[in-house]
Amino acid sequence: xxxxxxxxxxxSTTDYIQHKHAPGTPVANDFYTMLDRYLAQLDxxxxxxxLTADHGMKSKFAEDGQPDVIYLQDVLDDWLGAGKARxxxxxxxxxxxxxxxxxxxxxxxxxxxxxxxxxxxxxSLEGIEKSLSRKEGCAEFELPExxxxxxxxxxxxxxxxxxxxxxxxxxALKEPLRSHGGISEQRVPLLCTKPAHGVDxxxxxxxxxxFDMALxxxx
Ligand SMILES: [Zn+2]
Numbered sequence: 001x002x003x004x005x006x007x008x009x010x011x012s013t014t015d016y017i018q019h020k021h022a023p024g025t026p027v028a029n030d031f032y033t034m035l036d037r038y039l040a041q042l043d044x045x046x047x048x049x050x051l052t053a054d055h056g057m058k059s060k061f062a063e064d065g066q067p068d069v070i071y072l073q074d075v076l077d078d079w080l081g082a083g084k085a086r087x088x089x090x091x092x093x094x095x096x097x098x099x100x101x102x103x104x105x106x107x108x109x110x111x112x113x114x115x116x117x118x119x120x121x122x123x124s125l126e127g128i129e130k131s132l133s134r135k136e137g138c139a140e141f142e143l144p145e146x147x148x149x150x151x152x153x154x155x156x157x158x159x160x161x162x163x164x165x166x167x168x169x170x171x172a173l174k175e176p177l178r179s180h181g182g183i184s185e186q187r188v189p190l191l192c193t194k195p196a197h198g199v200d201x202x203x204x205x206x207x208x209x210x211f212d213m214a215l216x217x218x219x
Contacts, residue, residue: 104182107149
């Protein structure tokens with residue numbers, strides 16, 4: 001801002017701190033204090049600052065401190081025979097320090113036979129919040145049907161979904177697991193340093209509306 005003043009600038013960070021440190025704990029507080037200091041500097045130089053997140057974050061561990069996981073591939077192999085179904089997780093990167101590839105969303109390809117029954121049976125599993133057919137799930141979550149499995153699964157607030165026990169390297173997870181991907185992590189803040197006048201009362205704001213807020217309403 002001292003060297004040049006851009007019309008718009010998009011800044012992002014990783015969610016490492018939020019994975020490792022719950023709100024209100026010392027490291028989290030230090031992190032937000034630091035961020036707040038940076039934002040104050042931008043504010044002092046006249047920037048309109050708008051903040052949002054791509055998802056929330058919840059603790060995902062059981063009383064013993066271990067990740068509370070439903071290993072879906074193992075469940076489906078047990079029900080259908082090995083390899084008949086294929087579970088796909090959205091978080092599959094080999095960098096497992098944040099979350100051990102464990103989140104609250106999964107999709108799976110199922111054999112055509114008994115597909116409806118399996119979707120129903122998954123629905124009754126403890127810790128499964130949603131078990132929807134591709135069509136229902138894609139409509140509800142605005143997902144593309146051509147790259148989604150036969151069933152869409154979402155786990156409850158403190159549960160996560162995995163493939164097989166053997167596929168998840170949890171050795172890099174030093175702190176109790178915190179992760180995202182569920183309905184429980186859908187609500188995010190939308191903050192602006194200037195009042196946004198004239199926004200329709202009934203408008204449901206989503207994170208991508210931050211650009212509209214900052215550019216067209218904040219003043
Ligand atoms: Zn994350």
